Amino acid sequence: MPLQGKPVKRPAKQSLLASTYLPSILKGMWITLRHIFRPKVTMQYPEEKWTLPDNYRGLPVLVRDQDERVKCVACFLCQYVCPPKAIHIQAREIETGVEKGPEVFDINMLRCIMCGYCEEVCPEQAIFLSKEYSTVGLSREAMIFPKEKLLQMGGIRPDPIKKWERQIGKPQAEGGLRPRVESVG
Amino acid sequence: MTEERHDLEQWVMTTRLADYVAWGRKNSLWPMPMGLACCAIELMAMVASRYDVSRFGAEALRFSPRQADLMVVAGTVTKKMAPAVRRIFEQMPEPKWVIAMGACASSGGMFRSYSVTQGVDEIIPVDVYVPGCPPRPEALIEGIMQVQRLVDQRAREGRQSKAGDRAQPAGVRG
Numbered sequence: 001m002p003l004q005g006k007p008v009k010r011p012a013k014q015s016l017l018a019s020t021y022l023p024s025i026l027k028g029m030w031i032t033l034r035h036i037f038r039p040k041v042t043m044q045y046p047e048e049k050w051t052l053p054d055n056y057r058g059l060p061v062l063v064r065d066q067d068e069r070v071k072c073v074a075c076f077l078c079q080y081v082c083p084p085k086a087i088h089i090q091a092r093e094i095e096t097g098v099e100k101g102p103e104v105f106d107i108n109m110l111r112c113i114m115c116g117y118c119e120e121v122c123p124e125q126a127i128f129l130s131k132e133y134s135t136v137g138l139s140r141e142a143m144i145f146p147k148e149k150l151l152q153m154g155g156i157r158p159d160p161i162k163k164w165e166r167q168i169g170k171p172q173a174e175g176g177l178r179p180r181v182e183s184v185g
Numbered sequence: 186m187t188e189e190r191h192d193l194e195q196w197v198m199t200t201r202l203a204d205y206v207a208w209g210r211k212n213s214l215w216p217m218p219m220g221l222a223c224c225a226i227e228l229m230a231m232v233a234s235r236y237d238v239s240r241f242g243a244e245a246l247r248f249s250p251r252q253a254d255l256m257v258v259a260g261t262v263t264k265k266m267a268p269a270v271r272r273i274f275e276q277m278p279e280p281k282w283v284i285a286m287g288a289c290a291s292s293g294g295m296f297r298s299y300s301v302t303q304g305v306d307e308i309i310p311v312d313v314y315v316p317g318c319p320p321r322p323e324a325l326i327e328g329i330m331q332v333q334r335l336v337d338q339r340a341r342e343g344r345q346s347k348a349g350d351r352a353q354p355a356g357v358r359g
Contacts, residue, residue, distance in 0.1 A: 042237045045326050059316070084288065084295035110291035110304070113318035134327045137314045138335075140292065140304070 057114045057129040060107055061154035062147065070151065071126035071159065074102045078118035078127055086111035087118065105147035110140060128154065207340035210254075210280070211333040212242040217253030217277060219270060222260030224287040224319040231322035243329055250276040255332060256309075257325070261289035262302040274309045282335065284328045285311045288318045 017023060043050065052058075065071050074091035090104040118127045130153060137143035145153075218228055231238050238244050247253040250273045262270055274283070285305050288294030291314045293303035305311060312335055315328040 041234050042240075043235055044240070045236060045323050046330070050323070084293075085297065108292065109316040110314055111288060111294060112316065113288050113295055115318075133317070133321050134324045135316060136324065136328045136331050137316070138312070138331070140306070140314065143291075143314055143316060
């Protein structure tokens with residue numbers, strides 16, 4: 001028995017108007033015309049910028065406290081937790097002897113994935129993820145940010161606990177020993 | 186003889202040609218989307234209507250390297266993919282530029298692995314690095330604006346591109 005196929009229904013022959021394609025073209029142009037009068041969605045980026053939410057995670061930065069001390073005590077927790085190992089720290093003693101401080105604190109921004117683990121793990125609240133999201137670099141060396149640059153980007157975040165005043169003993173207002181502000185960083 | 190040349194210089198602006206070439210080049214960058222991972226999604230977002238990179242003349246993404254002059258390496262370059270990336274880069278006509286987009290393409294990112302190239306600049310010369318994981322479309326637009334500045338600068342200097350300057354890539358770096 002020969003193979004029997006189901007007969008296919010062919011479309012009717014195009015009308016003369018449809019064969020000119022003019023109705024289809026006009027229909028398409030009508031959609032384009034309607035879009036002209038819709039609200040514009042394009043953000044004119046370099047002039048107009050996005051308002052970032054407070055929990056946005058941009059480039060990590062270091063901060064100073066209200067007395068302009070470097071808050072980082074070089075405990076190496078962020079270096080340890082960092083998934084891409086973007087942070088490199090060298091510790092040193094600082095003058096007061098109370099705490100350590102970072103001699104070198106480099107973050108390789110090309111390695112950094114802005115996961116926020118460093119901010120989460122930091123016991124001194126010394127490292128934060130900023131809202132900086134549009135930095136570009138021309139070389140790998142330029143994208144390894146040293147401590148000075150990170151501190152400058154971070155600015156000042158007050159330390160409500162006033163850890164230094166407690167550790168030195170007396171509050172500064174009563175003429176207590178004021179720990180030396182770090183000379184280097 | 187010198188007098189005549191001075192007269193001619195009043196009417197013929199020979200030095201302006203470089204400026205004209207620079208203007209043309211920087212405002213018609215045709216990117217080659219080397220989308221290898223999630224960064225390619227942000228690359229597509231940059232081309233779409235909200236960020237709209239056609240404002241910078243770079244909206245013509247060409248999937249043929251012969252028609253492109255800016256390679257955007259967006260994503261993890263595995264060792265297996267590296268020869269293909271290199272070959273596509275070599276197929277692009279001069280002058281050409283490269284943006285390493287995101288942590289993986291720039292330095293390997295979190296993939297400190299035997300199977301991943303630690304930065305695409307091990308195999309091809311990179312002009313602009315865009316950090317982020319993935320970078321926002323704005324960051325990539327910043328990268329394209331930086332490439333435009335480089336194009337301008339290099340065309341004015343009469344040079345071609347970084348690829349022409351050094352035949353060999355920078356080599357393995359930490």
